Amino acid sequence: MYKNFGLIGKPISHSISPKIHNIFLYLNRLNGGYCCFEVEDSQLADIIDLFKKMHFAGFNVTLPYKEIIIDFLDDLDSDAEKIGAVNTVKIKDGKLIGYNTDIFGIRETFKFYNVGLGGKVIVVLGAGGAVRGLLYELKNHDYEKLIIVNRTVEKGFLIAEEFGIKKYTVMDIKSFDYSKKYDIIINGSSAGISGGVVLWDLKADVAFDMQYDLDKKTIFLEKVDCKKGFDGILMLVGQAYKAFCIWNDFDFAIDYNEVIKML
Known part of the structure; x- marks a missing residue:
């Protein structure tokens, strides 16, 4: 089964998220892809509709839409609700569930560097x-x-x-x-x-x-x-890892040093 994932934001030409998530797909031997979509505010509803029609498993959200995206969601994880910002959306049974995995990336950074x-x-x-x-x-x-x-x-x-x-x-x-x-x-x-x-x-x-x-x-x-x-590279990889696990309903062992070397 081919799994689609994506990123919406503006601008996103600099993003290395596709590379990170395609590394995760490779490490887990999954068939899928991750693409970037640079969109205007007026296009948010249309791109979300496209994700649903194309059976995307989920997508990431970056600036400037981390707060705006909440208006389009059906449900929010407790952390995302308290933080008031969403960077990860899971699509399940046609419903959009928002998460904030930035917090995981921050915690992993402090832990990694002791x-x-x-x-x-x-x-x-x-x-x-x-x-x-x-x-x-x-x-x-x-x-x-x-x-x-x-x-x-x-x-x-x-x-x-x-x-x-x-x-x-x-x-x-x-x-x-x-x-x-x-x-x-x-x-x-x-x-x-x-x-x-x-x-x-x-x-x-x-x-x-x-x-x-x-x-x-x-x-x-x-x-x-x-x-x-x-x-913030480890924070970026950490939040991406958490998002990937949420979309795929499983965890996997990650070596941050090895992933960063592959970027």
Whole structure:
């Protein structure tokens, strides 16, 4: 039986999700394929209808549709409902069920790099959609203090209150103290993206850039003085793995290092 999977978003020409999922298909000896569909807002209903007609097992959702897609779904996983964003949709008996597997990718990243969050001063750069799953995870840990740094302070307070974050403060990029060394700095902002703001001279024991670069250090990690630094590639592979398992109703043993080497 041939299984179809896909990705919707805009833009998606840079996505390596097809390569990741086709590796998973190969490793599990499954006959299938994974394709990208760059769509406009007005085309969402049509592409979903196409997925149903073509008997897709499921599809991923990336920016800017992770929140909008919820209006098209029949049901939501509890994590996706609480996070308010969906990146994975399973099609079962004609029904659309939404999941958020980004949270799994975040947990796998901390586990893989042996990063404990308890008792730490954690800095999160950004207060947009990329950090929703991150804050949802962080609130379950007994950190010492959480500092949210964002261009718009009001947006930082709003997202912290939405997720019931405790022991936190919000600063704009001008008032943040760059001279201090922090336990953990996590970049969930556009810093490092072409045209984005690069924050200079940051210091931390651990630095995590939710963006990734397969060929070299991300621009953000180049600017951080840290003992341990890693980007978001493992998070990407982890969320893809969880999505693949949801679509196919089984788990399989994964070696993250081997999969990343194949990319």
